[in-house]
Amino acid sequence: MVMDAYRAAIIGCGRPGQGGFGIAYAHARAYTACPRTTLVAAADINAENLQAFCTTYNVRGYTDYRTLLERERPDIVSICTWPPLHAQMTVEAAEAGVRAIWCEKPMALSLAEADQMLAACAAHGAKLQINHQRRFAPAFQAARELIQSGRLGTLVRLEGYVPEWDLLSWGTHWIDMMRFWNDDRPVAWVIAQVDCRKRTRRYGHLVEDYAVTYFAFENGVRGFLEVGEGCTETVGLRILGTEGMAVIQGGALRARPQGVGEWIEIAAAGSGEQAFLRALEDLIASLEEGREPLLSGYSARATTEIIMAAYESAYWRERVTLPLEVRDFPLSRLVQAQDSSPNRPSDRQV
Template identity: 35%
Template structure:
């Protein structure tokens, strides 16, 4: 994995910057995030602005006021502000485009960007898309067009993740037997955790998934339904087992637990340290120093000061972290994406990797729909959770006098 430390691009005086970037989907101000939108475009903009040799030249949003406000905050001239993505691509010819719209709109915009003559890379927000067909389509089109496609699974660049992987590789818990994940849901939140499961299993293919889910109440995030409870198990080709317990009444009190033959490692324990591990013959846990990061990024030192300044309005949205400080996880991800364009190295955030992780989400939903285990690769196109909701497979809280905990299986 490429280090999270900032890689600086070089350019000769008087020459065109190596990379010109644009953002599609600016959103409203990130100072007021909600389940409708978090204005992630501002976070991507900070990442591009932090890099030498990169110019942020354009933005597009369907709401003109949002696009103008974004441009004013991040230094894009009025000539680089658009409501049409097609017009933005044609007139500004960016090298890299960040797609920061809700997931249902990802595929069409990613494909549109990939087919633009100037575009060399598309960096898209997660989750990938709301149908399996669209997830596959994005990857296939970008591969056919020779465009690098990446997704913003930025937790790969946390010090917590890097040290957890190092401990695992060094044998701190022995041979890996099982990966366990908690969290709020399988899709919006779980996409990060499935991605980290893939990292900790060295990209080992998954062969079989068995799951049950519930949708006990309306639960939408960024326009996409999220199950309220899930219990899932899957098996990797090498015999490692995966277990997920998410949402209401989750059985896990941490985000990730890695169980080895000789010990256990936990990431993001509720009310506990970001990272700890213990061998089977030890009573006490060893807490790992992950400063300056917690699971989601910097939480100490000047990095924390900068983040607080953004959230309280002392710094404008889209202002990058100073280069002499550890960047946010999104800034580190953007640096990796741009470096991969510049040096040709593959990114750990690749579309192919995201597709393998996202397949687990859709496989869990499909298993619940069928009421039995499914084998991979998936042979579906739609969104099984949406199909179950439309078919009335779930009893919503209070709809029929029940507590909604009937599940789909």
């Protein structure tokens, strides 16, 4: 059914100008920029954050998201809370009759949670979109077109680097992009090692301090991702083909394609705001056309599976084949095993 305007609401307001803690403001700007949506309400357990958000966007505020769902009956809901809350809130939004759910990444902290989200949305006819919005950014789309053009030869390897972050918080973007560039082909196996000696927590859950992940797609393309405090590379991605290579840094795409002896700029850095808006527009189109959005929950589950396989590989210290059978959060299990090990060194430097 095509509607003139969709009523939207946001769960989890956060704080403006605080990076991931203020991601709801990026969602709100997309809703206000889109002529097909009207932002009507927001929910947050922090009264100060809620008031600031509602004042900025002139919307009604709720300290209980369930009350928002019951009273406002929104068509689209953004879930911008911390990852441990994603599954429960997505399930309840779908059960409340929300037609489209735009959930922040990472999708979930286990495949069991991811499957709960997908099952609830399927049962209630809701579209689920996970915010890997860089698929809509011009430079990242230009990179995909460059690969498909054959100007780099046959795709061989994709690399990603993120200093000072982790697989779930930022690595999920790079793994998703590698899948996007390789036409979302399945991954066959994953091998990884992680360092979590500091027991760091971010956005309400355990994260590693450093991780190196290597994986193979079924078509032979390899993926490599280094994240965390041990990474000395600049944030970015590399594409290696048999006849050329390309790099994305700072959101801009440079390449040295086949037959070109020097680096050339292919696409400048685009607006992050535009990527959010295009993601929202595609979500609306998926509702009206009866298809999955480009940032579908099913696609995000595949990315989540690779991350969980990396943690599972670190736990067993061996290569893990997909599909992954474990349903829990392997990183938590790894830390528990380390804490209970009588052979754990006590004098290692952190």
